[in-house]
Structures are given as structure tokens and as C-alpha cells.
Amino acid sequence: MKNIATLEENEISNPQKWHGEDIVWVLGLFGTAIGAGVLFLPINAGIGGFWPLLIVFALAFPITYLAHRGLARFIYSSSTPESTITDVIGEHFGALAGKTFTVIYFFAIYTILIMYAVAITNTAQSFITHQLGMKEPPRALVAIALIIGLMFIVRLGQQFIMRVMSTLVYPFIISLIFMALFLIPQWNGAILETTTLSHVGEGHGILMTLWMTFPVLVMSFNHYPIISPLVVRQKQRYGLKTADKKCEQIQRYGIVLMVVVVLFFVLSCVLSLSPQQLAEAKAQNLSILSYLANHFDTPIIAWLSPIIAFVAITKSFLGHYIGAYESLRDMIVEAARSKGKKPGIRLVDSMIFIFMVATCWFAAWRNPSILGIIESISGPTGAAILLLLPMYAIHKLPVLAPYRGKISNVFVTVIGLITVSAIFYGMAK
Helix, strand or coil: CHHHHHHHHHHHHCCCCCCHHHHHHHHHHHHHHCCHHHHCHHHHHHCCCHHHHHHHHHHHHHHHHHHHHHHHHHHHCCCCCCCCHHHHHHHHHCHHHHHHHHHHHHHHHHHHHHHHHHHHHHHHHHHHHHHCCCCCCCHHHHHHHHHHHHHHHHHCCHHHHHHHHHHHHHHHHHHHHHHHHHCHHHCCCCHHHCCCCCCCHHHCCHHHHHHHHHHHHHHHCCCHHHHHHHHHHHHHHHHHHHHHHHHHHHHHHHHHHHHHHHHHHHHHHHHHCCHHHHHHHHHCCCCHHHHHHHHCCCHHHHHHHHHHHHHHHHHHHHHHHHHHHHHHHHHHHHHHHHCCCCCCHHHHHHHHHHHHHHHHHHHHHHCCCHHHHHHHHHHHHHHHHHHHHHHHHHHHCHHHHHHCCCHHHHHHHHHHHHHHHHHHHHHHC
């Protein structure tokens, strides 16, 4: 017994030692980050030609790693091991800040939910007309059928949703790698022809192209919902003194894995098309897989691409619905309490269900630009949570003072401001 206790003590005192549970966390980070957002990254990353693509490839890892490391450090700063991000905000900045964050958090996730409702409808419409060769059905009917189908899964409970997501995530990852490999014979040099800094896609300069790409880049690798559970678990296992090092190690390996897989997929898609074709995909409001299915006269791409896209969007919709539901429920309950009322949970659930079905269906029917939503709303809002909030906390809170004065903080703050500023471009449009 003494030897076992000594072994466990040595493991805890050495956070750099790799354990089986750490592999599970790496895969968890990967599974949370890699979803339907990845299906739109090749369009924005490649639409401007060679130079924006090269810059995106160079910045993908440092942006993702430094931003999520900063968020982990912020959550780590709580004196309570079990604190989530909302608890930490309330602890450091007060109850009003906690409530404000809940509203921002809901808005960030809800706009992503709207985007996925549009995306799954467009994927289904494209599949029916191009792969099945049928007449395009009324969009309103397809949208309501899909939304009700997704909400039916939601009504089966959070545990069922998690089982569905865990079942879908790994075949999706394998499918992405397979698709990237399968596209290699289709590679051409069209994107390499657009190599000047003054001539990039859609008539935009390189700075404009990157400005609109950063929100999609941040969203494609975003996995901040799992950072709180990661930090809490490492605090419980390693204690307050060494948990930070273990979190950094897990994050580093997990982000390397996701960046390599996603950028290989992006590269393969972009090299298979021209910037003009990517602009056409954006104009058609389709994911890259749906466009590839319609573009190439290859049965396996034509049939597998929309199926992968459908699975990815379904998984992402269900995952984001959990966060949107919980934050909206807390907002409704808190608003009722402020007026001296206590609504029943069934009433709250019914209100949320009706709201979600009605708004998701309306958005899917109206078909707003998916990349427009990412560029001007969900990407900038998510960046405020992921990039700017932790940097402000490091600057402001004494407990995070050891992390001040780093060049990485300046880098994350600048990227965050650029990404968040895209929301003003969206408002102007």
C-alpha cells in the first residue's frame, strides 16, 4: 500500500508525466473543437488566394493555443476548485458581471445555432436536387422538418445528446482525413496563380480578406466549453500549484493534433478548387463539402460529402444547443426571480422549445449568409469571450499578475480586437 501511495504521490508531483487520462482529454479537446465550423474555413481561408492562406496556416496554432491557454489560466485563478467560467467571473468581477456574461455567452452560442439551422437546410436542399435528382421542395417545409427532427433529439435529454455526439465525432474526424486524402488527385495550382498582395478574391485586399477570415478561424478551432471541466479536473488531481502545467501540456498536444488535421483538410480542399470557385461556394451559401459534391463528377465525393456535412452540422447543433438552453434558462429564471416569481421548469422548457423552433425555422427559411453570420456576429462575440476576457483578467487581477508582461498577451489582444471589430463591418453592411 505504501508503494502505491508513493507512486500516486510521484505522479501528482510530476505534471509533465503523461497518463492515459491525458489522452482522453486530448481527444475531448479535439472532438469539441472539430465540428461544422471547419466546413466553412476552407472557403474564407482560400478565397483570397495564396498569401491569406499562408498567413492563416502560420497563425492557426499560436492563436488557438495562446487564447485557450489564457482562458484556462483565468478559470484556474479561482480559489474554488469546482468553479466554472461563470463562477469565476462572478467571483472576480461581481454578480452583475456574471449576469452580463451569461447574456453574451447565450448570444454567442445562439447565433451559431441559427447558422447551423441554415446550414443543415441548405445541405439537405442541395442533396435532394443534385444527388437525388429531385425537384427542389419548398424550403419552408424542409426547414421545419429538419428543425423539428433536431429538437426531437434534444427532447430526449442531455445524456442522450452526449451519446449521439460521442458516436458521431470520431467517424467525422476519420471522414475528414479520408476526404482530404481522396482529393489529392484533384489538386491543381489555381490558388498559386493568385500570389500578389494586391489581387485577391472578391476584389478584396489582403487585409480585408484576413479581417473576414479571423472570425472563421477562431470559430473553427474553438473549444472553450470544455476548458472549464479540464481545469477543474486537473485542479482536483494535481492541486492548485501544478495543475496549470498539466493543463498547458494537454492543450498543447490537443491543439497540435486538431491544427494538423484541420489544416490538411483545408489545404486539400483549397488546392482542389480555384479562388473563383470558392467565391461561388460562398455566394451559394454552401459548406465546402456540399460544393465539392456538386462540383466533382465522382460518385464517392458526390454522396459522401453531403453525408459528412450533415453529420457534422447535426453534431454541432446538438452540442451548441446544450449551452444555449442552459444560458437561456438561467436568464429566464433570473428575470422571473427579480420580479418575485418562480416559474416551473416545464413552463421554462416549453418557452425555450417554442422560441428555438420558431427562430431557427425562420432563419433557415430566410437563408441569411452563413459566413456573414460567422464573420460579423458569432465569430467576434466568441472572440470577446475567448481572447479578450482572459487578457483583461490577466491585466486586472492580482492573482494573475505572474502572467503579465508577456508578448503573447499583446498578440492575443491584437487578434481579439481585430476579430471583434469585424462585428462593426457586419453592422455597416
